[in-house]
Amino acid sequence: MINAFLFALSVTLPNVFLLILGKILRVKNKISLTFCNEASALVFHWGLPLMLFISLVSEPIDYGTQLKLVSAGVILTTLLFAGAEFYAHLFIAEPKDKGSFVQGVFRHNLGIVGLALIQNAYGASGIHAGAVYMGLITILLNIYSVITLSRTASGTLPEKAFQLIQKIAKNPLIIAIFIALIINYLGWRVPETLLKTSQYLAAIALPLALICAGATFDFNSIKQTGGWRDAAVQASIGRLIIAPSLAVLIGLVFGFRGEQMGVLFLMTATPVAAASYIMAKAMGSNATIAANIMGITTVGSMFTTAIGITLLRSFHLM
Numbered sequence: 001m002i003n004a005f006l007f008a009l010s011v012t013l014p015n016v017f018l019l020i021l022g023k024i025l026r027v028k029n030k031i032s033l034t035f036c037n038e039a040s041a042l043v044f045h046w047g048l049p050l051m052l053f054i055s056l057v058s059e060p061i062d063y064g065t066q067l068k069l070v071s072a073g074v075i076l077t078t079l080l081f082a083g084a085e086f087y088a089h090l091f092i093a094e095p096k097d098k099g100s101f102v103q104g105v106f107r108h109n110l111g112i113v114g115l116a117l118i119q120n121a122y123g124a125s126g127i128h129a130g131a132v133y134m135g136l137i138t139i140l141l142n143i144y145s146v147i148t149l150s151r152t153a154s155g156t157l158p159e160k161a162f163q164l165i166q167k168i169a170k171n172p173l174i175i176a177i178f179i180a181l182i183i184n185y186l187g188w189r190v191p192e193t194l195l196k197t198s199q200y201l202a203a204i205a206l207p208l209a210l211i212c213a214g215a216t217f218d219f220n221s222i223k224q225t226g227g228w229r230d231a232a233v234q235a236s237i238g239r240l241i242i243a244p245s246l247a248v249l250i251g252l253v254f255g256f257r258g259e260q261m262g263v264l265f266l267m268t269a270t271p272v273a274a275a276s277y278i279m280a281k282a283m284g285s286n287a288t289i290a291a292n293i294m295g296i297t298t299v300g301s302m303f304t305t306a307i308g309i310t311l312l313r314s315f316h317l318m
């Protein structure tokens with residue numbers, strides 16, 4: 001248990017430090033909300049897309065061998081999305097809050113924390129499986145995110161549907177993934193100069209997103225809405241407890257053991273992705289709730305992931 005906890009701590013603690021740094025800088029007036037808005041736009045349009053692009057063009061991808069794992073991921077993500085939407089319809093009043101809540105439940109951090117956990121657990125073979133899983137599931141995550149964050153759009157049903165399709169087609173993250181998958185499939189090589197320039201821009205994505213999320217984190221809003229009844233707290237419970245538990249159940253249904261169960265669980269047990277805050281900010285949803293979910297799940301995942309790893313290893317499932 002101690003080793004599992006220290007392992008989870010080593011992966012998630014740097015993210016916690018960046019969130020804390022953002023809050024300190026905001027309290028000391030070293031950065032402003034205007035800076036956070038502009039930085040979030042930079043990360044959304046350039047940093048995160050290039051980070052995903054680089055991770056998918058670096059090595060060849062064998063989709064056929066990972067079909068079963070990806071299928072489990074599609075079912076898991078869809079169930080989490082549908083369940084969160086149903087819960088939000090019943091219990092979350094404000095339309096702007098619903099999108100951030102739903103995204104906080106189903107959107108997990110595949111590209112950073114997920115791959116880091118898998119690499120530490122399984123090495124190169126795990127990274128190969130994780131890369132395929134990440135590439136295809138990230139497309140689904142972004143489509144569902146655009147759907148849930150577009151609920152405040154105005155107009156008739158056909159107009160809303162057309163606006164939704166436009167937002168999905170224009171989403172920088174989805175565009176980057178599709179281009180990367182095409183390049184990978186065709187076996188093209190990205191010129192070294194262009195790749196290195198992209199790496200520089202990609203390197204700012206996670207730290208800048210976490211600093212801005214920390215600056216936007218509002219603990220008072222959680223206290224004022226009654227602790228666990230706050231939308232961010234409820235979404236965090238869904239992300240940290242319900243989502244990984246459902247992942248294990250689906251893994252058992254698919255007959256997963258060892259690496260496949262480990263990849264499915266570790267990818268799902270991660271905190272909410274930094275992109276959730278960036279997309280909420282960019283699409284006019286409640287960015288404060290998104291930032292609060294990021295803060296809660298980043299800290300909380302250290303404990304829930306360690307407990308999950310310990311239990312799965314005890315039952316020889318991963």
